[in-house]
Amino acid sequence: MTSRCLEISGLTVRTMCDGRERELVSGVDLALEGGEVLALVGASGSGKSMTCAAALDVLPPGTWRAGGTVELDGQVRTAREVRGAYVATILQNPRSAFNPVRTMRSHAHETLRALGMGRSGRNARVEAAMIDAGLEDVPRILALHPFEMSGGMLQRMMVALALMSEAPFLFADEPTTDLDLIVQREILDLLERLKKTRGLGILLVTHDMGVVARLADRVAVMDAGRIVETGPVMDVFHRPAHPTTRRLVDAHLSLYPTLSPAEPAT
Structure with missing residues (x-):
């Protein structure tokens, strides 16, 4: 496959709660180029994994995609066309993914x-x-x-x-969460190498800003099912504009009090 751009536009996910429809993901727009890592960050429950699942039509029971399109190089594709052939997935708990x-x-x-x-x-x-x-x-x-x-x-x-x-694109959902620190580093090194050697476009789902600083080229920050800020990774660390982004960066830097925002820990 030679696709170079994956675009998610207007992605919306809903569920029923107390007899009413509730929106879990609201009009998400994301663009991922081949050979780059886009980090989708946010607190637990912000809608990161739900966004990936909706794009590939693998949502859990009781939820559904209420709107949005996925395009490859400007051409709208169905989830069935995209899943596996154009977008591969790795998950945060590999032991539960194997029979x-x-x-x-x-x-x-x-x-x-x-x-x-x-x-x-x-x-x-x-x-x-x-x-x-x-x-x-x-x-x-x-x-x-x-x-x-x-x-x-x-x-x-x-x-x-x-x-x-x-597949030219990879959705990596918290790929290092359940691993020890040495193995985490090895997996991040592996993903970086594959980005360079295979030209993979990687959507990296994480809440760990250290992983973002280590691997990402760009960042999209999610809060309550919406994208609230996007930008190059260093811009986000140096000049976070949205309160959610500032909280994420501040929480990360509080773990490393000797660092400045210009030196995010990797």
């Missing part, structure tokens, strides 16, 4: 079958994706079940499954 009684080989082949790929060439694509994700002992790892792997290995395997799709 515990199936091997990594089974998960990999299921992914490629879902993409419509025949048997020819499967093994080569699996091996290339796993090596690119930092999993070099391919035969041994393919034989493992999830309970035989560490959280870091499972997150790398989830990245590998995303790479197997050869």
